[in-house]
Amino acid sequence: MRGRAFTAILACACLLLPGCPTGSIDPAQGPPEPGATQAGSRYTIVTTTGMVTDLVRQIAGEHAEIVGLMGEGIDPHLYRPTTQDSARLMQADFVLYSGLKLEGQMGAALELARKQGRQIVAVTDGLPPDEIRYPSGAVGHPDPHVWHDPVLWGECARRVAMALGEYDPANATDYSRRAAEVHAECTRFHEHAAQVLGAIPEQQRHLVTAHDAFEYFARRYGLTVHSVQGITTESEPGLQDTNALVDFLVDQKIPALFVETTVNPDHLKAVIEGAAARDWEVSIGGTLYSDAMGAPGTREGTYLGMLDHNVVTIARELGSTWEGPLSFFDVAEDSKMETENHTTAAPKLE
Numbered sequence: 001m002r003g004r005a006f007t008a009i010l011a012c013a014c015l016l017l018p019g020c021p022t023g024s025i026d027p028a029q030g031p032p033e034p035g036a037t038q039a040g041s042r043y044t045i046v047t048t049t050g051m052v053t054d055l056v057r058q059i060a061g062e063h064a065e066i067v068g069l070m071g072e073g074i075d076p077h078l079y080r081p082t083t084q085d086s087a088r089l090m091q092a093d094f095v096l097y098s099g100l101k102l103e104g105q106m107g108a109a110l111e112l113a114r115k116q117g118r119q120i121v122a123v124t125d126g127l128p129p130d131e132i133r134y135p136s137g138a139v140g141h142p143d144p145h146v147w148h149d150p151v152l153w154g155e156c157a158r159r160v161a162m163a164l165g166e167y168d169p170a171n172a173t174d175y176s177r178r179a180a181e182v183h184a185e186c187t188r189f190h191e192h193a194a195q196v197l198g199a200i201p202e203q204q205r206h207l208v209t210a211h212d213a214f215e216y217f218a219r220r221y222g223l224t225v226h227s228v229q230g231i232t233t234e235s236e237p238g239l240q241d242t243n244a245l246v247d248f249l250v251d252q253k254i255p256a257l258f259v260e261t262t263v264n265p266d267h268l269k270a271v272i273e274g275a276a277a278r279d280w281e282v283s284i285g286g287t288l289y290s291d292a293m294g295a296p297g298t299r300e301g302t303y304l305g306m307l308d309h310n311v312v313t314i315a316r317e318l319g320s321t322w323e324g325p326l327s328f329f330d331v332a333e334d335s336k337m338e339t340e341n342h343t344t345a346a347p348k349l350e
């Protein structure tokens, strides 16, 4: 849990710094040349979503000040940079965003910052092209929701380390060591999730949500996703989509659907009412974090905490028969206690 503790320490440290989070760069002077950072001097990284902010914070550590633009409950598909955000982008040394057209309304602001000489990198840039989904209904629009697959997100950690290491070679080994830690933690999380979700009975492996954010998650864990809206929330759901989903719920006798913290739940109301009109009662099976993390300072306000909440909620509602703890953190806690007990109980060697 070293990475998360580290994130928490940094977040606290940031609150105490007078120059943070607005950054310390004088716009008149512009950013330093790549590689010009020295021990003790921190550069400024502006990030977009909470997931990217969490990732970059763990890897950049004490070497940079991180300014995250999007907070709890913000829909990144619809997010438009404020005047202050644009100023922050222009003053940043480095901008790291999620990419794959997730930040659909930020393209112009990012392009402008790039033209002004800012280093701008998408954390999903280095992913193998055959891992990226291109849904048939959205021509040329990749599915951006990569963070729901912890295996792919672990790869994104390496991309961040590479980008920061090129910019700040003096600390490159720090970045790659931390990326390896994040990668390992993502792998451990994935192995746990695979067990918990693998124990959902075959006929119940359907995930019904407001928008199509969980295809990478579903692909990794063998679930099928059905949603009212497509891979972006930028357009309103059509009547045809709603009716098709109602048909599916009634025909397959699906008992529960999931709401998302960043999407208007009204979109699902029409589906629930449509099913009720055909004598099939569908309940809300809980809230999932799709495109934003939870409140800062809570477990759901961290990347793995957000994913864990989703895994536990889905496993519980879809009837996983897994007998161990559903939460990754309970498993981690148990194994920590076991190690501690083992250490105290072990006979002392003279």
Ligand SMILES: [Zn+2]
Pocket: 077, 145, 211, 212, 213, 231, 232, 233, 290, 291
């Ligand atoms: Zn989305």
